[in-house]
Amino acid sequence: LYEGEILSFLGHNGAGKTTTMSILTGLIPATSGTAIIYDQDINIDIDKIRKNLGWCPQHNVLLEALTVEEHLLFFSKLKQVQSKEMKKMIENMLFDVGLTSKRNAIVSTLSDGMKRKLSVAMAFVGDAKTIILDEPTAGVDPYARRAIWEVLLKLKRGRTILLSTHHMDEANVLGDRIATISNGQLKFCGTSLFLKTTFGEGYILTLIKKDPWMASKNDVTSTITQYKPQAYLKEETRKELQYILPLKSRHLFPKFFSILDSRKELLSIIGYGLQDVSLEEVFLKVTEQYKKSPNATEIEVEFNSNNIRQENTTKTSSTSNINQDRVTGIHLYAKQALSIIIKRFIFNYRNMLGLVTQILLPSFFITVAMTVALTAPGFADPPAILLSTSMFSHLNYLYTPISGLNNYKLRNISQISIFNANPYDLSKTIHYPLGIGSTCLLNNPYMNETTLKLENFNGSSCEKVYHNDFTSYSENDINWSKMLENNQTYFNQSYQSIATLSDTYYSPCQCSTSQSRFICSSFLKPESHRLITNDRILYITQEQNEILYYLYTADYHRLDRYGGLSFGLVQDYIPNDYPINKDNQILHKLAVKNIARIFTNHKGYHSLPLYINIMSNAILRANLPFEKGLPSAYGITTFNHPMNETNNMLSTEYILQRTDVVISIFIIAAMSFVPASFTLFLVYERATKSKHIQYINGLFPLVYWSTNFIWDLLNYLLPATCAIVILRLFNVPAYVEGENFLAVISLFLMYGWSIIPVMYPFSFRFSEPSNAYIFLIVINLFSGITCICTSFFLEIFILGNPSTSTLSIITNTMKKIFKIFPNYCLGRGLIDIGYNDYHNSFYKKTGLNGRIHTPFIWDITISNLVSMAICGFVFWILTLLLEYRSFHSSIIPNALPFSHLDEDEDVAQIRRQILNKTIDDNILIMSNLSKCYHTKKHKK
Secondary structure, three states: OOHHHOOEEEOOOOHHHHHHHHHHHOOOOOOOOOHHHHOOOOOHHHHHHHHOOOEEEEOOOOOOOHHHHHHHHHHHOOOOOOOHHHHHHHHHHHHHHHOOHHHHHHHHHHHHHHHHHHHHHHOOOOOOOOOEOOOOOOOOOOHHHHHHHHHHHHHHHOOOOEEEEEOOOHHHHHOOEEEEEEEOEEEEEOOOOHHHHHHHHOEEEEEEEEOOOOOOOHHHHHHHHHHOOOEEEEOOOOOOEEEEEEEHHHHHHHHHHHHHHHHHOOOOOEEEEEOOOOHHHHHHHHHHHHHOOOOOOOOOOOOOOOOOOOOOOOOOOOOOOOOOOOOOOHHHHHHHHHHHHHHHHHHOOOHHHHHHHHHHHHHHHHHHHHHHHHHHOOOOOOOOOOOHHHHHHOOOOEEEEEEOOHHEEEEEOHHHOOOOOHHHHHHHHHHHOOOOOOOEEOOOOOOOOOOOOOEEEOHHHHOOOOHHHHOOOOOOHHHHHHOOOOOOOHHHHHHHOOOOOOHHHHHOOOOOOOOOEEEEOEEOOEEEEEOOOOOOOOOOOOOHHHHHHHHOOOOOOOEEEEEEEEEEEEEEOOOOHHHHOOOOOOHHHHHHOOOEEEEEEHHHOOOHHHHEEEHHHHHHHOOEEEEEEOHHHOOOOOOEEOOOOHHHHHHHHHHHHHHHHHHHHHHHHHHHHHHHHHHHHHHHHHHHHHHHHHOOOOOOOHHHHHHHHHHHHHHHHHHHHHHHHHHHHOOOOOHHHHHHHEEEHHHHHHHHHHHHHHHHHHHHHHOOOOHHHHHHHHHHHHHHHHHHHHHHHHHHHHHHHHOHHHHHHHHHHHHHHOOHHHHHHHHHHHHHHHHHHHEEEHHHOOOOOHOOOOOHHHHHHHHHHHHHHHHHHHHHHHHHHHHHOHHHHOOOOOOOOOOOOOOOOHHHHHHHHHOOOOOOOOOOOOOOOOOEOOOOEEOO
């Protein structure tokens, strides 16, 4: 390339022109080799090269929101043009390309020709020395192309320009030299004259026959070869003869044409013309030579007219009856359908990523839904709870007042009823280090071991509360042996060893201002005794008022005191000798002389039955005979069995929890991607006019849509089958047991029938497949999830206001309206199947088998199936109506009036013949053909 010149870069499509320019501009790296631009290597100094490089790409790269002047200003700043020179440079460039009047116009308002002018101006802005133009006149009208030529010829001074084009006249006019590339290799390079001389066959002489039957080809050829021996006949038509004259005999043309003029009548020729060889013929000749010798690296350029041989080709034509083997009727429809299926198969086979997405994405969403469903709590009756003090906190306080115990000791013990243990025995059982209740029980009531090892107790229940500190205690510390011996003296000494506290134990206490608790300056904590179960026992003696103690210390022990026991209480109004009287057993059971008292804190929900159990264990152990062994081996265990839930309770919990709503939403989200993907191919065919070409070649629209529907339905069965298999693998009873599984399969099949035709009408409104895909996904998600959530919340409102009939009517009406959406029908059907299964499970459990419903009833599944069937049929008809434009006649406006005032007489005559139908020998006749375009403001 030379400065001040334009090199025209020619080559067929795919020859490598754009690739070469992309390498020169640094857009893509070169695999090997290099290029030097003004002594700078593109592999090393590309950043420096770009400072003096201008590029006009094959397609416009413009910012639609900027004006023409703003584009030039932006690229001038990128080229680091000085501010003082920038304004003048932009002004000159706008004038050169003819965009001065459009300087403030937004780019989106420009025509294609103006946009190409702007792209060329952007390449030249900044005084770039090297300009690379990739088809700068592609797609513009002849007038705009001529204007761009003038700009290039004006601005080429002082610059090196590389111009690629497919127009031979453009290359001939603009190019100081012409280079041709093929398959990435340079074939030739030189001036236009050099190329024509080297590769051209010669001048083309065209002779016009006076009479096709009288003009003799042999006579004309003999006359021409007499003066031009190397001339030969190139082509003969009914009215013309074309000869090739050698280029080297130009000096003989005057004499030759004089003789030809004198013999025109003799040769039956009425005229002739001479044409120079065109650059296009040179290009085609070189291209043909390369195709015949694909391994050749260069083309011989020696020209010898003697080696040129005339090729005599015999043109034969034959006619056959094309209708002889034409397929018609049902066989034609079958072949067309098979062709469409093969086409769709090839398209899907080459787009495996999309096919995998159709299967994997729905499977992922449904797997997540099933995982959520399995981790959610069920509606079975909760298990029974073992009641023990360990259920409240890590360390519990059991207060054991012994009120009245001293009074009891003053009485005659011999008068005590033999049927009840005395308060000493009852209180003694509470002090066993094995614990209260039956949490820890000895394995052997006759054991002799005197240590508190865990293996001596009853397994896991004791292991949870066992206090490890007891393993380090000595025998003397815990008096274990004395307790095992039921030593009465030991317990008497234990009571006597407790410090007696007078009423002054309680400091003055006052009620708080909120009257919710007592405020005490201080108080003395009673002596405590730790048990192996991590419980503590506090001793309150007779002299202390236990009721006041509970009140004054309630705030302090709010979270760790849940109950207490009081022994030795005597009802004075019962005679002392009453228990000995055995005559009236009924009165004996009603009137009790010696009683015990239980205190409970109802902040602990199970405190009352728990402390009753503790008292029951104390009574049991105190009344055991000595020969039964150690009392700590015996106990009474109390369980709290929750009440079975009723049908109304199940319905309320089910509606509030509703894991099936989550499942249906996830399934709707999963299946929304599948039908939306089917429109990608349909929109692509319509946007690229492929469908129109198929119709022109005889494809019936009904066959087109029916076959595509069958293919899409088969494609839908893949993700639908995966979804059903996942439901089966997770084995959720509500969806896979008995008739429920058949109902789920029916919903999925009918959803495919309905949702695919719903997608088809939208394919007429989009020209970009990706836009249609995203829009339909959003529509599917919105229509499905919104309707499901709306119906769910309405059910919640009805649950809170069961007596509101108006709300129930609104809810039922909305559910009926929502059934026009297949996504809602699928989700709602799954919800109703799950709801029905939960009710059936309850009815089976309670024996109400007569109220069990199959899922195939109107309110559960049938209504959704019918709605989807109708929806699919309606949208299928709508698709065909849109295709056949059956209802367009109602919206097509009347034809615009046409004026015949300045119409030519010949045109008017043809018009009258067409309107009167007097022309019969024409294949194509257009009568009153018009097209009305609708715009936002007016019609045109």
